[in-house]
Amino acid sequence: MLAYVLKRLLAAVPTFVGITTVTFAVMHAAPGDPLTAGWEEASTGDATTSTNDRLLRHFDLDKPLHIQYASWFSRVVRLDFGQSFTDHRPVWEKIRERLPWTVGVSLASIFLGLCIALPAGTRAAAKPGGWFDHAFAIATYVLYSIPAYVLAMLLIAWVAGGSIDWLPTSNAYSDDFATLAPAAKVLDILKHALLITICFTAPALAFQSRFIRANVLEAMSANYVRTARAKGLPERRVIRKHALRNALIPMLTYLGLLLPTVISGSAILEVMFNWPGIGRLMYEAILQRDYPTVMAVTVIAAILVQIGTLLADISYVWADPRVRDAHGATDGI
């Protein structure tokens, strides 16, 4: 087990170096730099050559690429992503400010998704081929084919274009947020978060429900379920206590793989709802060629994908002794 974990960690090192190199290379190959993009307003066009020089030196832009990369890399390890090109604030501070909004919506949507997917998937698996199973199949199929941003557009059209004017479609809180009472503040944020949470939930919901249905169905044919039935337990108890619990093991893997999305959010949904999360931060940073921010978000997201995959693999091996004993034989990507 320990050997497996160490092997996976070791294999992650070249990937990590690759990720940071690619991010760095892509951003620096981009035409235009902060002197022509983000600084236009700041320097108001009459920036003299000496001002430009000073800026170049300030951001190490005049040093060779590999030195820029080395100094950036050493700081990344210490979570120091430097200062933003656009407003001079530390990048990590900007990210930290946006993080709760994205994580909050992501966790809420995972919770909401599981609240619906668990009972629905289990119910569908209880009677395969029954009316509920058929309705379930069609519903998840349709849900699966609606892209999140299409759903978002429809919701915004219905809410903003219709008569539901009490439901906001933009931003995370009202303009008069600071003056509200604590209870009203919570309600205000919940109201603002409702639509974007639904859009985050919907596409994952179809996958989660089918995943749970398939796993419960598989567990239903296992010997321990037959034993439970044989000793005369009621069907409800067989499903809840025996089948469902075992079906939840693969969910560990799934939740591990969700980690990166929890943090990085969705650029297009956050821009659509004007939500102050990480995805929109990334979008704004790309438009302004704010290298430090773009690289910080990409690197954080990419590393999280790695950690998520790693956690998923390890938890899977840990939870299932059959895989644990056989992992030497099958070394997947």
Add this chain to the structure above:
Amino acid sequence: MVSEPAIMPPPTPATWRRFLARKRGLAGSIILTILIGIAIFAPVIASDQPIVCRHKGTLHFPALVDVLHRLPFASSVIEKSPPFNRADYDPKSNAEQYEFVVWPLIAISPTEITRDALQPPSSQHWLGTDGSGRDIASRMVHGAAVSVQVGIVSMSIAALIGIVVGAVAGYSGGWLDAILSRFIEIVICFPEFFLILCMMVWVQPSIVNVMIIVGLTRWTTIARFTRGEFIKLRSREFVTAAHAIGAGSTRVMFRHLLPNALAPVLVTIVFGVANAILIEAGLSWLGFGVQPPNPSWGGLLRDAYTNIRVAPHMVYPPCVAIFVTVLACNLAGDALREALDARDPTTTRKASEA
């Protein structure tokens, strides 16, 4: 625990019969065929050029020439007959000069600006007009062409890279496999949309670049499937037999292994087409894809977003189009997977719903 890995047989004519015999396969392929038809014949369906007209005794087919012009280099071979080849020639204002004329179904160009902005659907503008008074129906038809192009071209690029990388990694094994696998892993680690956004800063936003970038980032799943299939297959008797009669590595890989590994890869590609279309629309929505005034579904969605309070009707055409396209690809992909898997139908069903 270790059992003989399941292998999908290569596609045969019977596969296609099984595919079309399924309601999902039939429905999916009908929708996709219509979509591709609309894409190819967009200038005949929605354009301000006549399909056929008689002008001063000679017959002209300007809209049909527009269809041919979509082929690369075709504009240097075939040209519109005068006066239709003049850039400033407007067939509509000269309509009374024609002895005989057949207009397209939607006789307005996707970029023509009229004075009726943000009109709801009417007999004149079937799906209404956008903020600049352009006909949404016409823009939808030409947007379909963009989506189909992106779907096909980008997935062709992705399939080419993915199959080659996956085949080499799976066939050779050893250090080459280790390096290629790490490479695949690195590409997977990047949140796809972020990577695409980064690259869009690097290159100019345009449909060609969207296709190339989607192709360059979406090949990993194909590579992983190809690699997995090759690993399963490479120790089979027919591979040993091919080696024994003196076939070289390249020949074994692409003539013997690939046809047998193609089935699951094909399914991945069909799903990938839906994904590519979604990414293109998303990029165009964010302003990194097709540039206005050129029509695209993502751009239409953006226009709808801008005018959502005044003209909510604009939301529906692109939303429905994207949904139906994705649904059709999913239906076709599912049916294809079932049709390729000719084993026990009950396990097939379970696998497809998992």
